[in-house]
Amino acid sequence: xxxxxxxxxxxxxxxxxxxxxxxxxxxxxxxxxxxxxxxxxxxxxxxxxxxxxxxxxxxxxxxxxxxxxxxxxxxxxxxxxxxxxxxxxxxxxxxxxxxxxxxxxxxxxxxxxxxxxxxxxxxxxxxxxxxxxxxxxxxxxxxxxxxxxxxxxxxxxxxxxxxxxxxxxxxxxxxxxxxxxxxxxxxxxxxxxxxxxxxxxxxxxxxxxxxxxxxxxxxxxxxxxxxxxxxxxxxxxxxxxxxxxxxxxxxxxxxxxxxxxxxxxxxxxxxxxxxxxxxxxxxxxxxxxxxxxxxxxxxxxxxxxxxxxxxxxxx
Numbered sequence: 265x266x267x268x269x270x271x272x273x274x275x276x277x278x279x280x281x282x283x284x285x286x287x288x289x290x291x292x293x294x295x296x297x298x299x300x301x302x303x304x305x306x307x308x309x310x311x312x313x314x315x316x317x318x319x320x321x322x323x324x325x326x327x328x329x330x331x332x333x334x335x336x337x338x339x340x341x342x343x344x345x346x347x348x349x350x351x352x353x354x355x356x357x358x359x360x361x362x363x364x365x366x367x368x369x370x371x372x373x374x375x376x377x378x379x380x381x382x383x384x385x386x387x388x389x390x391x392x393x394x395x396x397x398x399x400x401x402x403x404x405x406x407x408x409x410x411x412x413x414x415x416x417x418x419x420x421x422x423x424x425x426x427x428x429x430x431x432x433x434x435x436x437x438x439x440x441x442x443x444x445x446x447x448x449x450x451x452x453x454x455x456x457x458x459x460x461x462x463x464x465x466x467x468x469x470x471x472x473x474x475x476x477x478x479x480x481x482x483x484x485x486x487x488x489x490x491x492x493x494x495x496x497x498x499x500x501x502x503x504x505x506x507x508x509x510x511x512x513x514x515x516x517x518x519x520x521x522x523x524x525x526x527x528x529x530x531x532x533x534x535x536x537x538x539x540x541x542x543x544x545x546x547x548x549x550x551x552x553x554x555x556x557x558x559x560x561x562x563x564x565x566x567x568x569x570x571x572x573x574x575x576x577x578x579x
Contacts, residue, residue, distance in 0.1 A: 455558025
């Protein structure tokens with residue numbers, strides 16, 4: 265699967281920014297040594313905000329690889345140096361230190377943001393890229409829009425499930441990608457509802473890898489659909505073997521060989537590996553797996569998944 269781009273979070277362990285002569289090579293990347301111009305959250309302290317959209321400057325929440333900028337944060341500014349953020353995994357809010365920088369920039373939960381809009385009803389934050397102990401104030405052009413929980417309930421009279429629905433532009437974008445992948449399965453892209461594989465024979469076992477969100481990945485489980493991975497064990501095989509390769513499942517559920525998932529020292533070894541693993545796909549996987557193709561926004565399309573297939577001869 266093509267690596268996702270524009271990742272929503274970047275880890276950082278730095279503190280306050282400081283201006284140095286070294287930054288003159290790129291005036292947009294700035295360090296700051298003073299306490300002036302620090303953003304204040306006093307006017308919104310204690311207000312619960314829920315993220316309802318996350319989009320790029322194009323207005324889309326998807327990219328061409330199928331990566332979805334999913335709105336998932338809930339945040340409450342406890343004070344000027346503390347923020348409470350909801351953990352979907354733990355099912356509770358967790359307090360994180362908050363570091364304020366100049367020009368409306370702040371850091372919490374190891375993520376840098378720039379405040380674009382902040383009032384009692386809404387909050388708009390831009391994600392900021394970081395490089396070591398510097399922050400690129402030009403921003404990553406990824407915008408998170410939050411509404412206050414009270415505003416959602418008592419003014420808009422709706423809920424976050426409704427507000428998070430995909431836009432018409434997102435639907436048209438995914439439809440175009442889907443149409444292209446249906447014409448040419450090599451144009452496959454990640455499905456937010458990934459392919460499912462089920463064994464229809466007792467000698468074949470299938471297990472899907474799972475991704476759990478935690479503080480280290482910022483509760484981001486997008487690898488679950490960006491890189492769906494399965495372990496497959498075939499008992500009573502014709503020989504002992506182990507192959508790692510990808511397959512593409514088209515919109516009709518047909519299986520196509522993708523690529524090996526390991527490096528090779530020579531082209532001859534690579535060609536032999538492809539020949540052998542493709543034979544396993546043809547003789548076992550196509551015969552003993554029930555396949556349901558992936559989909560995004562309810563639109564079925566071709567997508568790629570990773571397999572680690574082991575064969576065992578019963579002795």
